[in-house]
Amino acid sequence: MGSMFGERVRISVFGESHGRSVGVVLDGLPSGIPLDLDEVAAFLLRRAPGRALHSTARREADVPEIQSGLYRGVTTGTPLCALIQNFNTHSEDYDDLRTKPRPSHADFTGSVRYGGFNDPRGGGHFSGRLTAPIAFAGAVCLQALQRKGIAVGAHALEIGGVRDAAFDAETVDAAFLRGLAGRGFPVVSEAAGVRMREAIEAARRDLDSVGGIVECAVAGVPAGVGDPIFGGLESRIGAIVLAIPAVKGVEFGDGFAMAARRGSENNDPIGIADGVVAPTTNHAGGIDGGISNGRPIVFRAVVKPTASIARTQRTLDLATGTEEALSIRGRHDPCIVPRAVPVVEAAAAIALLDAFVALGRY
Numbered sequence: 001m002g003s004m005f006g007e008r009v010r011i012s013v014f015g016e017s018h019g020r021s022v023g024v025v026l027d028g029l030p031s032g033i034p035l036d037l038d039e040v041a042a043f044l045l046r047r048a049p050g051r052a053l054h055s056t057a058r059r060e061a062d063v064p065e066i067q068s069g070l071y072r073g074v075t076t077g078t079p080l081c082a083l084i085q086n087f088n089t090h091s092e093d094y095d096d097l098r099t100k101p102r103p104s105h106a107d108f109t110g111s112v113r114y115g116g117f118n119d120p121r122g123g124g125h126f127s128g129r130l131t132a133p134i135a136f137a138g139a140v141c142l143q144a145l146q147r148k149g150i151a152v153g154a155h156a157l158e159i160g161g162v163r164d165a166a167f168d169a170e171t172v173d174a175a176f177l178r179g180l181a182g183r184g185f186p187v188v189s190e191a192a193g194v195r196m197r198e199a200i201e202a203a204r205r206d207l208d209s210v211g212g213i214v215e216c217a218v219a220g221v222p223a224g225v226g227d228p229i230f231g232g233l234e235s236r237i238g239a240i241v242l243a244i245p246a247v248k249g250v251e252f253g254d255g256f257a258m259a260a261r262r263g264s265e266n267n268d269p270i271g272i273a274d275g276v277v278a279p280t281t282n283h284a285g286g287i288d289g290g291i292s293n294g295r296p297i298v299f300r301a302v303v304k305p306t307a308s309i310a311r312t313q314r315t316l317d318l319a320t321g322t323e324e325a326l327s328i329r330g331r332h333d334p335c336i337v338p339r340a341v342p343v344v345e346a347a348a349a350i351a352l353l354d355a356f357v358a359l360g361r362y
């Protein structure tokens with residue numbers, strides 16, 4: 001599997017943070033999908049670095065250069081390849097990291113896994129930069145899903161302990177989700193957004209970082225999508241969302257809150273809504289047995305506080321075997337959550353389009 005994902009719509013992500021470029025090949029895309037490249041560019045800008053106080057100072061244009069798979073603006077169905085160049089690199093900031101791994105980043109594990117041959121600059125293949133090609137692939141899949149009446153949207157449900165208004169899993173719809181994408185800071189409640197930015201700024205002033213939760217919903221998925229056991233929607237969406245750097249957990253529907261309930265409280269009674277058979281409540285988050293049940297799909301992903309903090313930390317100098325103080329230079333997000341929001345949407349779109357195509361429903 002490595003840096004590839006998918007059964008029928010397969011993506012292969014490549015590149016390093018400070019290499020020439022990062023990119024993606026999408027194989028197995030349906031042919032004949034007109035791509036709105038302005039919409040793709042707007043989607044990538046929501047993830048791009050250097051555009052807000054909460055983001056790293058590394059500024060990148062993140063313009064995808066499409067190499068193949070698109071003719072006269074329409075997908076050909078053959079591999080669609082896009083490159084995104086890296087310009088704004090400061091590799092000297094990472095000189096120490098080969099021997100002095102950053103706590104809770106992948107410098108140590110990556111070096112062990114690849115026998116010390118991994119590219120350490122800017123986190124190499126483990127960098128958040130690799131989510132730019134994932135966002136590109138997701139933007140393409142989102143447009144394919146839109147043609148089937150499906151919309152995906154996410155927001156920062158929590159940052160630094162500050163909570164946004166949660167999605168209503170029973171009523172969240174395509175119009176609401178599309179409206180969210182236009183917001184500068186990805187929250188439902190502007191007031192919560194202000195307090196979240198204060199929490200991020202306070203962490204930055206303390207030379208520290210904060211984490212949070214991204215909540216994502218998918219509206220318009222009909223009942224019957226998903227291939228249990230291992231190709232169920234929770235497995236597919238969970239696998240790709242957990243692959244996003246810094247994501248440490250995923251829950252569907254009411255998730256971990258279900259642990260304290262009785263079945264009578266947690267079950268979703270089956271009924272008829274708008275002439276369609278469906279559960280009348282949505283504790284399950286739109287998925288039963290790995291298969292969509294016709295209600296909105298809702299899940300949440302926890303994003304850890306950024307590992308690279310300016311505050312002095314302890315690490316081991318692998319060359320000398322002595323414990324040392326580490327001051328990380330580099331340019332880092334004091335909070336990853338806002339930039340992870342479109343990446344989570346992208347990941348969900350990739351997994352869902354793959355599930356649709358695998359079922360022959362595209």
Ligand SMILES: Cc1cc2nc3c(=O)[nH]c(=O)nc-3n(C[C@H](O)[C@H](O)[C@H](O)COP(=O)(O)O)c2cc1C
Nearest residue numbers: 105106126127128245246247307308332333339340
């Ligand atoms: C959009 C995005 C930006 C990120 N930016 C940073 C960053 O500036 N500094 C950092 O230490 N980690 C950053 N990360 C997370 C690291 O890449 C990640 O923590 C690291 O690869 C270790 O993987 P793990 O946290 O999944 O175990 C970012 C992740 C994402 C999704």
